[in-house]
Amino acid sequence: MRITMTQARLGEAGAVLALGQTYTVSDAFGAEMVGKRFASDTDGVLLPPQTANPVSSDPQRGLVVGSGSSVSGGGGTPIVVTGTPGVGNVLTASFPMGTGAVKWQRLIGSTWTDIAGETALTYTQVVADAPGVRPVATAYTPFGAATTFPGPSVYLGNFAGQVLTMTDRAGSGSGTQSMSRSRHRARAAVSFVQIAIPNWVVLHSNFTETAGNGPATVEAAIEYPIGTTSTRFKWSTANSTVIPAGETSALSDKLAIALPKNAEFMIRIYWTCPNGLIWQSSPSGGFYPLVNDTARGEGYVYAVSGLANTVTGVGAVSGGTSGGDGIRFGPCAIVSDIVEPTIGIIGDSRTTGASDSYGDATGDLGVVARSIGPNFGYIHVGKHSDGADKFIASSTRRRELMQYVSHIICEYGINDVVGAGRTWTQLQASLNTIHGYFPDKPVWQTTLNPWTTSSDSWATTAGQTKGAWATRYDEVNAGIRAGGVGAGRVFDIASIAESAIGSGLWRVNGTANYATNDGAHETFAMNILIKNSGIIPASAFTR
Known part of the structure; x- marks a missing residue:
């Protein structure tokens, strides 16, 4: 606090x-x-x-x-909040230093507003408190000074990691039924869980948010402890819900389950749609070579008919055709009432982890998720080959998901500079528009990592050549570093990836393909280097 x-x-x-x-x-x-x-x-x-x-x-x-x-130390903190966050639950405020009065406030937009009549030490939470609720106490010290101490606020936030959105769809010839098992970690201790499931995708052909193939009936469960028990999610007490094409499902009913911080769990989803399936996949020449972490229990199987519904089962999914490492499906939000920060990630293939791999057990992929995943839950809506202008043109569903996060990191820019030939002035306007979509949340902009060709597999800087966009690249990074986007919050990841700040060349260590293996995307080694550098520090995200 x-x-x-x-x-x-x-x-x-x-x-x-x-x-x-x-x-x-x-x-x-x-x-x-x-x-x-x-x-x-x-x-x-x-x-x-x-x-x-x-x-x-x-x-x-x-x-x-x-x-x-x-x-x-021995005296304790000036104000303490006890109780379990959640609608209908009671929070109790107390402060061991001196005496004083308490009032409760609710977050409306970006403004903390007094809740009429709520001046007792206890407060019962309601649905309207989801964006945030807090006590404010006026404590009187031995000096006689009156001081205000805001306590921690409670909000409905995405507490788990490895929460991604969809990038492809398939027609009914490929299947009408699927069974998936996705792996997640709780980055906050919670007493209940709700999920949302998408029936929309962001097509690679035109980068538009596009409806799924038709109404889909879904069932889901949480497998925790893994390999031991699966407990159903319900919607209005029913075992299934129908998601209209193009929509995100309503949040499931609250499922009472105690998940300690850092607990690992699986989400199991059975999907039925006569017109076809949607999934996260590896299109366009092999982006996301390891979408599904099959080595650690994730799985996706599909069939035209006859696929067994094992939502309440445990362990690996089976039957039908396996998606292998290249196809994944899971919820687009996993939420509970929490006080901890959660992060929304928006960006392109660098955020989604093209050229990255599941080289460790974290389940995180990409230049941003690897840095924040060990500490915070996140919703990742990145799309390979996407750009700031494309996100502005079609991002309604992705932006809706940001209601479940407290902070946002925007990595857009490289495809605008390299592919679209946009200038700093043009890109700056687009990035400011995107940052402006989230007026009640702190938004950070990353600098752009290099994009070069190489005659020696990026083993040396001498072997690298910058493209025709080099001047634009330099201008964009200089503008971002100078605070020219949004509120001026910057994560200068390029300062780690570049051979020297402003060089526009990939860092090298004499080993072929160390930082990149295609000139455009960070390898596992480079993403780990950026993570370990602390350039995206956990201390940046506070509530």
Whole structure:
């Protein structure tokens, strides 16, 4: 939670500081001014993670902690929220320092608004609180100062990783039934789960969001613990729901299930549509060579008829024709009431992981997901060969899914520069439009990684040649680095991928195909390098 100001002094009634205790000042919410340590009338800056140890010989020593910081130690935090997030559940606010009053607020758009009449220490959540709810307390310190302490807000967020949208469809000749098993990890502890399932795709032929082949009847279950138990999702208490072509299903009913943070689980979906199937696939010459992580239990099978419905089964799916590593299907949202950040990823084949591989057990693919996946749930709506202008032209369904995330990372740009020949001025306008779609969420823009040809398989910089777009590429990255997009939030991934900042050439280590194997996409090794660099730090995402 964000603490605006807390202060205490030894030797005063009700003081937070206690003799013999250690108090640590930690900068949990960004690089704001964090505080002072003082004795008598001498002040000193106390930067995290330093500590103060009050002793009896220093009766006037205390801490003043500024915005963006927290004090941990014997006195506790100024406001604490307990209870299980969720509609109908009760939250309780308390603050151990001093006395005070509480009011509750709801997030409407980007504004925190008082909830009429809700001034008790307890509050029962309602559906309207899904975007966020929080207590605000006015606490009176031993100094007599009144300070406001916003507590953590609760929202309906996508808490799991490896949540992707669809990229292809097939006619009824390929199948009318499918059974899928997709793997996910909980990045927050939850007490219930809901899912949404798409009946639309983003076609590679024209980059438009396109309806599925017809109304689809779906059944689904969560397999947890994996290999042990599968529990059905229901819609209005029914075992199945019909999704109209072009729509996303309604959220399933709340399924009460306790998932601890970092728990791994599977989602099983049985799909029936007389007119054909939709799936995430590997079109266009082999993008996504490993869409389905079959080595770790994911699977997709399909048939024209007679495919067994094993939604309530456990283990591998079987029967019909196997999609192998190249075809995957899963939900487009896996949500619960949480307080943790969640991330929406929008972009092109670099975000989806072209040339990447399941070289580890994370299940994350692509330059962005690999960096955020270990810490946060995410919804990935990237599309290979897509561009900013194409997203603007057709993205309604993908943008709707962003209601379940708290932060967004936009990676668009390279296909606009290389394929469409757009200038920085033109691309800047498009990127600003996209960032403007999400006024209530922090949005980051990445810089663009290189695109070159090579005479030695990208083993050296001397063997690389930049294309005719080189000047535009340089101008775009310079503009993004200067804060020219949106609110100026930038993840400079190119500073890791380039041989030197601004070179426009891939980083090399003398090994063929180290950073890229086609000049356009990052390899597993490069994506891991970017992840490990911390250029997309977990500390950037706070609520």
